[in-house]
Amino acid sequence: MNDADESALIDRFEPGEAGLVEARDFVSAEPFVFESGQTLPGFTLRYETYGRLNAARDNVVLVCHALSGDHHCAGIHSLTDRKPGWWNNLIGPGKAVDTNRFFVICSNCLGGCQGSTGPSSSNPATGRAFGITFPFVTVRDMVRAQKRLVDSLGIASLHTVIGGSMGGMQVLQWGIEYPSFVRRLLPMATTARESAQGIGFNEVGRQAIMQDPEWHHGDYPVHGGPRVGLAIARMMAHITYVSDASMDRKFGRRRTGTAASSGAAGHAYTFDVQFEVESYLRYQGEAFINRFDANTYLYITRAIDHFDLAAASGSLEQAFSKVEADTLVVGFTSDWLFPPEQNRAITLALLRAGKRASYAELKTDLGHDSFLLESEELYGLVRSFLS
Amino acid sequence: MNDADESALIDRFEPGEAGLVEARDFVSAEPFVFESGQTLPGFTLRYETYGRLNAARDNVVLVCHALSGDHHCAGIHSLTDRKPGWWNNLIGPGKAVDTNRFFVICSNCLGGCQGSTGPSSSNPATGRAFGITFPFVTVRDMVRAQKRLVDSLGIASLHTVIGGSMGGMQVLQWGIEYPSFVRRLLPMATTARESAQGIGFNEVGRQAIMQDPEWHHGDYPVHGGPRVGLAIARMMAHITYVSDASMDRKFGRRRTGTAASSGAAGHAYTFDVQFEVESYLRYQGEAFINRFDANTYLYITRAIDHFDLAAASGSLEQAFSKVEADTLVVGFTSDWLFPPEQNRAITLALLRAGKRASYAELKTDLGHDSFLLESEELYGLVRSFLS
Known part of the structure; x- marks a missing residue:
């Protein structure tokens, strides 16, 4: 990819926005050995880029997404697209991750379901989705697959x-995996080891x-x-992404329109939606x-x-030694979900x-979702760390 | 009930224990009007008592249970009973709630399923369980029903x-409901208003x-x-009853026996139980x-x-005025789940x-489950408040 390609791609939509963007597929035709020992003959990663790679090819910011995220982290896909990418508030021309300065890459992780090869992809051997015959994926597998994409773009x-x-x-x-390849790391709201509580919530969702x-x-x-099970998993997980205080501010004990106007003593006695928070969680599911x-x-x-x-x-100290x-x-x-002490523990070990x-x-x-939300303080931190 | 009845009932099992106890049924044959406006011609509350009612009938401690609790809060039901009541560490002879001094009553709440009238009780009109034709129950309904039980025991x-x-x-x-009837209130780990987060978790369980x-x-x-849905509801709820720290101490990231000995790099790649915390939660469900x-x-x-x-x-201040x-x-x-600030808010309003x-x-x-656990500090607080 060269500057001319990027220029054609990034048709700036409006000032301050990453603009109209287009997802592309990187296809690796080399066999991939998962940490589990299982293999695939190759894989696809869907990705997007924002901004332009400079001549020195040293202005690359790689964005990694969360559980349910994807490669579409900034801009819009068409002029009728009402929802920009998930980190559009952080990434764009003049923003904290300034696409006038940086070439930003984001890819759907290996094992994902937004265009990258994963359990919902068709297994060429059967013509059906892999389902749970897909190899087990680890975070390290995701990173190793992403490295192939980055290499394919001629980035050093x-x-x-x-x-x-x-x-x-x-x-x-x-x-840890590519120490000499990476100059700055900016992890947020994360952990160096998933806690028992985190595993517990994940297990309830899986069940x-x-x-x-x-x-x-x-x-x-x-x-x-x-679909029912997945919706329930998501409803529960959503609660873990926010906070008691933010839910109280957003919903409190407010009733939905129907419930507010029925029932004795202001109660609507039903197991259907009564409270706004119920309606919201059902919608999320x-x-x-x-x-x-x-x-x-x-x-x-x-x-x-x-x-x-x-x-x-x-x-952890040994893990970070490289x-x-x-x-x-x-x-x-x-x-x-990933409380401050787990983030401090990363820093201390480093x-x-x-x-x-x-x-x-x-x-x-x-x-937990604070990392996604509008915060001038966060923007300032990111901006100065990237400078 | 008189002292002789109690004496026959409470056959002290061993020093410091509430001993062999027996559940009894209180049957109210008077119609009961729920807050919802729905009615029942009467109801049963299953209850237990520990210790002896004194001549002045003024040594009564009433114990109220949590969501999944019941009337069996101390002692054992038979000599082969391996698990004592749920608050046996707090209640018994010489304990914080001293049954040598107090007459302790605990009943399964109205709407419960451990012997009191509730959705799983048989509806005389149909011969089948009430199911969701049972009237909606409120905390106030539970208290009003419990008052009938207390009255029936001749307690003033x-x-x-x-x-x-x-x-x-x-x-x-x-x-609030019976201000002149109650001399001391000892609420723990609770709230004066269920939060949006709490409603949210309840809703996920119900879904x-x-x-x-x-x-x-x-x-x-x-x-x-x-059964599957109820087990999932319980697994999730159980996480909310404990804490990140306690789960980490109890389980950490330890693998189960099978998982610990299989898989590459120490991982057992499976969606079956791998971690002890998963095994524990499945057992709870x-x-x-x-x-x-x-x-x-x-x-x-x-x-x-x-x-x-x-x-x-x-x-809340107005609610507490009586x-x-x-x-x-x-x-x-x-x-x-019911964080300190919600408990402080109760105190401040009072x-x-x-x-x-x-x-x-x-x-x-x-x-959250701290109120159930062994703590000399808690025992000391309860003991001195009751003195």
């Missing part, structure tokens, strides 16, 4: 790798999916499958089943469960390993 | 009403049950029903479906959703209403 080093939640896990893995009679051991039709694959949910949550940087090396990049870890006070690392803790009451 | 006042979680809600409701194809709109056979009714879970969680003491009176009892509120630092109230916050890392 990454200025920064940035991401929150599972994206932050990939950021840390990049620093909701796998115990749904429509799951059929992972062999379900494209538009069918365990419904919306999710239309864009996400249930088997993929099993795989990605399992990848998160397996994430434990210290396990392979004996200690890191060459500068690291800024960002934690959020109200994040109870410092003990003699690395350049700093930690910023932002006071928010928005919970 | 309560020395103390004590309980945690939904039990704490009942404690507060007792103080898991109601979307289970075996639910059949609540009309399922006694040993059948939405399985154990629950054998002792709890799914429709009852819907009703009791809905009662919790509806709990909002301020709603009826305009403000209270005559002394109140000690106990919160636990690691309780994120104080603003000019009542005698104090607040104790215990530093634990055991989460």
